[in-house]
């Protein structure tokens with residue numbers, strides 16, 4: 001794309017700053033690579049960095065990446081530390097059902113996958129990158145923002161993409177975001193080696209009627225390892241004073257199939273926790289001169305917990321909106337709202353449906369029995385799979 005000559009400033013002044021180099025931030029930087037804008041990508045971590053996650057990489061994530069350039073698809077195809085997952089098996093009350101997935105999906109430890117995206121960004125995006133650079137505050141100025149960091153640096157920009165995750169400083173300070181415990185999940189995960197009967201192409205989910213609609217996941221990873229995790233609505237955690245780490249081990253101990261399969265497995269990492277801001281369509285995700293993406297915009301699927309796909313899609317759409325803003329020299333909230341419209345036209349109804357499905361299942365756990373019964377019928381099984 002040919003861009004009009006754009007005024008840029010020198011030093012630590014930019015046209016656009018992206019806060020956070022996770023999937024949303026890297027995707028935005030990659031989508032801006034030919035914009036001609038002076039872009040800066042800032043992350044508090046140094047890479048490779050880990051992120052507590054289930055490590056399931058949804059098809060939407062790779063589709064968004066491939067849509068930018070065929071070379072990115074070629075690079076992903078030769079990226080080794082991943083498995084291709086084709087099936088999900090659900091286990092409940094000694095019954096199992098499984099669904100075959102039509103589209104591509106993968107698992108890859110986030111330390112590897114995020115580093116893959118980060119290196120791609122270093123190579124292809126004409127972006128200045130600052131790591132080990134913790135943004136502590138954002139200040140509105142006449143024609144943009146000024147960002148302050150822990151180490152006393154100041155960065156200024158005309159436009160800002162907030163991609164700094166679930167605890168986003170940008171979302172808190174510009175969109176006055178707080179945690180909505182009724183739409184937020186607290187989760188823990190650990191890595192295990194040598195789980196019995198692990199199929200490298202199947203992600204597994206275990207339910208227990210005491211914790212519905214929560215579940216434990218076992219997602220296979222390369223080298224006969226797996227990511228094992230459990231999450232619960234934050235409101236329930238607080239109200240019932242749940243110790244999530246304790247429940248994690250109790251869940252394994254009290255689920256005969258899991259206990260049996262993990263009997264000779266080794267836990268190879270600490271059990272670590274992190275929050276999931278579930279997707280909603282009524283939160284502020286943009287305003288004058290700024291856009292929020294990924295977890296900073298609360299875009300995680302309320303049923304599957306997948307957030308990487310929506311993070312990458314939103315990163316791409318935010319970058320495209322930013323380009324339109326510079327082309328039209330219009331940074332108004334009204335103009336930027338086009339981003340909200342385009343994003344929610346893609347994922348809004350899915351987020352809403354899954355939000356209500358989660359609430360219904362929480363209120364009527366017996367529905368899961370019905371799902372397992374219905375899955376015996378091939379036609380109904382197809383419908384369930386479509387709904388998921």
Ligand SMILES: Cc1cc2nc3c(=O)[nH]c(=O)nc-3n(C[C@H](O)[C@H](O)[C@H](O)COP(=O)(O)OP(=O)(O)OC[C@H]3O[C@@H](n4cnc5c(N)ncnc54)[C@H](O)[C@@H]3O)c2cc1C
Nearest residue numbers: 020022023024044053054056135165187294295306307308
């Ligand atoms: C336990 C758990 C399991 C999950 N399982 C899955 C799954 O299996 N599949 C799936 O698709 N999704 C899953 N998710 C959700 C997924 O992890 C997120 O949706 C995804 O990481 C969002 O990407 P992001 O780029 O928005 O944020 P992040 O990946 O969190 O990246 C944000 C980046 O911003 C940086 N940053 C943060 N604050 C600052 C600051 N102040 N200054 C500078 N930099 C900053 C961070 O260092 C980080 O690199 C899971 C989440 C959890 C917690």
